[in-house]
Amino acid sequence: MTMHLKTLSLGLRAGLAFGLLASTAALAEGVDTKRLHPKDVTFSFEGPFGTYDRGALQRGYQVYKEVCAACHAANHLAFHNLSEPGGPGFTEAQAKALAAAAKVPAEPNDKGETTDENGTPLMRPAILADKFPSPFPNEQAARANNGGALPPDLSMIVKAREGGPQYVYSILTGFHEKAPHGFAATEGKYFNPYFEGWNIGMPPPLAANSVTYSDGTKATIEQEAHDVTVFLTWAGEPKMEQRKQMGFGVLIFLVALAGILFAAYRRVWKDAH
Amino acid sequence: MSGPSTYTPKSGLEKWIDARLPLPRLMHDTMQTFPTPRNLNIWYTFGGILTFCLMVQILTGVVLAMHYVANANLAFDSVEAIMRDVNYGWLIRYIHANGASMFFLAVYIHMFRGLYYGSYKAPRELIWIIGVLIYLLMMATAFFGYVLPWGQMSFWGATVITNLFSAIPVIGTHIATWLWGDFSVGDATLNRFFSLHYLLPFIIAAVVGLHIWALHVPGNNNPLGIDVKTPQDTVPFHPYYTVKDAFYLVLFVILFAVFVFYAPNFFGNPDNYQQANPLVTPPDIVPEWYLLPFYAMLRSIPSKLLGVIVMGGAIVTLVFIPWLDTSRVRSNRFRPTMKWLFWFFAAVCVILGYCGAQPVDAAVAGIPLVWVARLATLYYFGFFWVLMPIIGLIETPKKLPASIAQSVLGDAAATPAE
Numbered sequence: 001m002t003m004h005l006k007t008l009s010l011g012l013r014a015g016l017a018f019g020l021l022a023s024t025a026a027l028a029e030g031v032d033t034k035r036l037h038p039k040d041v042t043f044s045f046e047g048p049f050g051t052y053d054r055g056a057l058q059r060g061y062q063v064y065k066e067v068c069a070a071c072h073a074a075n076h077l078a079f080h081n082l083s084e085p086g087g088p089g090f091t092e093a094q095a096k097a098l099a100a101a102a103k104v105p106a107e108p109n110d111k112g113e114t115t116d117e118n119g120t121p122l123m124r125p126a127i128l129a130d131k132f133p134s135p136f137p138n139e140q141a142a143r144a145n146n147g148g149a150l151p152p153d154l155s156m157i158v159k160a161r162e163g164g165p166q167y168v169y170s171i172l173t174g175f176h177e178k179a180p181h182g183f184a185a186t187e188g189k190y191f192n193p194y195f196e197g198w199n200i201g202m203p204p205p206l207a208a209n210s211v212t213y214s215d216g217t218k219a220t221i222e223q224e225a226h227d228v229t230v231f232l233t234w235a236g237e238p239k240m241e242q243r244k245q246m247g248f249g250v251l252i253f254l255v256a257l258a259g260i261l262f263a264a265y266r267r268v269w270k271d272a273h
Numbered sequence: 274m275s276g277p278s279t280y281t282p283k284s285g286l287e288k289w290i291d292a293r294l295p296l297p298r299l300m301h302d303t304m305q306t307f308p309t310p311r312n313l314n315i316w317y318t319f320g321g322i323l324t325f326c327l328m329v330q331i332l333t334g335v336v337l338a339m340h341y342v343a344n345a346n347l348a349f350d351s352v353e354a355i356m357r358d359v360n361y362g363w364l365i366r367y368i369h370a371n372g373a374s375m376f377f378l379a380v381y382i383h384m385f386r387g388l389y390y391g392s393y394k395a396p397r398e399l400i401w402i403i404g405v406l407i408y409l410l411m412m413a414t415a416f417f418g419y420v421l422p423w424g425q426m427s428f429w430g431a432t433v434i435t436n437l438f439s440a441i442p443v444i445g446t447h448i449a450t451w452l453w454g455d456f457s458v459g460d461a462t463l464n465r466f467f468s469l470h471y472l473l474p475f476i477i478a479a480v481v482g483l484h485i486w487a488l489h490v491p492g493n494n495n496p497l498g499i500d501v502k503t504p505q506d507t508v509p510f511h512p513y514y515t516v517k518d519a520f521y522l523v524l525f526v527i528l529f530a531v532f533v534f535y536a537p538n539f540f541g542n543p544d545n546y547q548q549a550n551p552l553v554t555p556p557d558i559v560p561e562w563y564l565l566p567f568y569a570m571l572r573s574i575p576s577k578l579l580g581v582i583v584m585g586g587a588i589v590t591l592v593f594i595p596w597l598d599t600s601r602v603r604s605n606r607f608r609p610t611m612k613w614l615f616w617f618f619a620a621v622c623v624i625l626g627y628c629g630a631q632p633v634d635a636a637v638a639g640i641p642l643v644w645v646a647r648l649a650t651l652y653y654f655g656f657f658w659v660l661m662p663i664i665g666l667i668e669t670p671k672k673l674p675a676s677i678a679q680s681v682l683g684d685a686a687a688t689p690a691e
Contacts, residue, residue, distance in 0.1 A: 156353070
């Protein structure tokens with residue numbers, strides 16, 4: 001029911017916005033650039049028994065690594081997380097190999113140097129204990145390379161945005177929607193109706209076949225967006241499966257305890273009222 | 274704590290202890306034989322629930338403090354490390370964060386119960402006033418605690434609230450600077466808030482001790498609001514109320530667990546999963562839900578100083594309720610007019626909370642919410658300062674039952690309709 005209502009209100013909203021635009025096409029300033037309601041996509045991790053789709057997590061990690069990580073950090077994630085229960089389900093050996101493929105700044109060598117003779121920072125292959133490396137050494141470097149915009153850290157992006165996974169998915173798939181007549185993105189920005197103000201600093205990150213999935217899944221934009229959204233949801237809430245599982249046991253215990261206490265309560269009060 | 278003690282030490286050891294520190298006697302008299310009205314309903318179980326909440330917050334808080342780092346550069350990451358790397362850290366933090374909301378949910382039910390059944394009236398004025406003090410301490414503790422994760426809403430919430438003090442003429446900005454320990458909210462502020470957040474719960478625990486001590490002098494009020502007259506009116510606290518409180522406590526814990534395990538961020542704000550950034554102001558700075566009614570009052574007043582006075586006045590008003598209520602009858606069950614004004618007051622509090630959660634310029638059905646909040650604020654104060662004294666004098670209460678025992682055990686005709 002709520003799903004229908006949501007779709008309906010989205011449709012109404014878009015219809016209203018576009019209708020309004022058609023009649024006032026000349027008034028570009030009159031465009032209401034409030035972000036659209038996120039798309040109504042469903043994910044396997046929703047609901048009290050929902051779990052992450054391991055395949056989607058592994059594919060999502062690939063999208064993150066090959067596409068997102070070029071600009072976005074994910075500082076709260078470590079390589080050992082990749083093989084932990086409730087996560088993408090890589091083996092420890094696989095996680096070690098994924099870590100070794102990444103380069104992180106090396107500790108000072110025996111002579112106390114952190115750069116080679118040319119001044120290039122010394123790097124070493126990452127190990128399981130290392131956090132994911134950041135693409136830029138600092139915020140200023142990140143801004144300088146992205147037209148002044150700061151690509152946010154993605155570790156908690158799903159929890160840090162109103163609309164959660166639906167929002168992230170909508171942003172990633174919202175670029176190819178046609179800008180309404182009368183609206184033009186600011187220079188250096190891109191049109192995305194799911195982003196507040198409709199002007200987003202991020203260029204469209206995904207295209208069909210941006211990545212080549214090893215499991216044979218067809219790499220459409222929707223598929224890539226779905227997979228990386230699942231990965232980022234896990235990145236923000238890595239203990240979700242453990243939490244829901246424990247919650248189920250706790251609730252069964254509490255309901256049983258309540259039953260016993262109710263019986264005791266009735267028994268004690270039998271003659272008192 | 275009051276009245277003759279019924280404790281008789283059984284063993285030699287008990288006699289020895291009783292002669293030196295009568296702690297077992299105290300426990301026996303207050304938690305076992307204490308005569309309690311036999312007609313207490315579900316709403317009277319929230320005192321015990323609140324004690325449970327305080328203990329949960331202290332226990333989880335002590336563990337969190339072992340891993341938390343009170344430093345503006347490290348605090349946010351340390352909270353995330355608790356969520357990811359500390360064994361069951363996610364569980365402890367989600368219990369603590371949701372525990373604050375559950376604590377306030379319980380305290381609001383507890384307060385409205387006291388208000389409905391006239392539990393603040395003589396001879397229980399001090400219980401009520403001490404309760405208001407606990408509520409105030411709770412708000413301060415919750416505010417300090419919300420700042421600690423050092424997210425965007427932590428930082429900007431702290432900035433907005435501490436800036437309220439700058440509304441005080443002449444010395445206001447000096448007070449704000451003194452509170453911050455700097456010229457803005459920063460590392461010094463975070464450190465002192467952590468210190469106070471750790472201190473205040475223990476002060477709350479002590480004041481709760483006074484609250485319960487004061488309660489055990491006249492004993493519990495009850496839904497009929499009439500005094501206990503004969504021993505038939507009461508039952509011993511144990512096992513009657515220990516088992517009843519335990520049952521309802523478990524129901525409360527079920528609700529608590531649903532939030533912790535299945536919607537742990539329901540009460541949270543997404544902005545607080547972004548690290549504090551003094552250069553980026555969030556579009557809407559919203560406090561936690563339990564402070565929203567007061568926030569709505571503050572925002573509805575155009576003058577900052579006046580807004581602060583109104584907001585403070587809303588809480589200070591609570592202290593005077595025992596003397597503002599002129600009615601001879603305690604319970605609203607027997608007050609046909611006041612009963613409806615009470616429910617309207619409860620609705621107004623919810624409306625104020627709703628207004629506080631919306632953007633300043635929001636409107637519903639063409640009515641600007643700022644005006645809704647103004648009218649609601651007017652009713653809030655009018656309810657206590659005008660309606661309570663006047664209605665108490667002009668209202669004709671319904672006939673009170675002869676005794677609690679008669680009302681509960683028999684003579685159904687004497688029981689008033691609900």
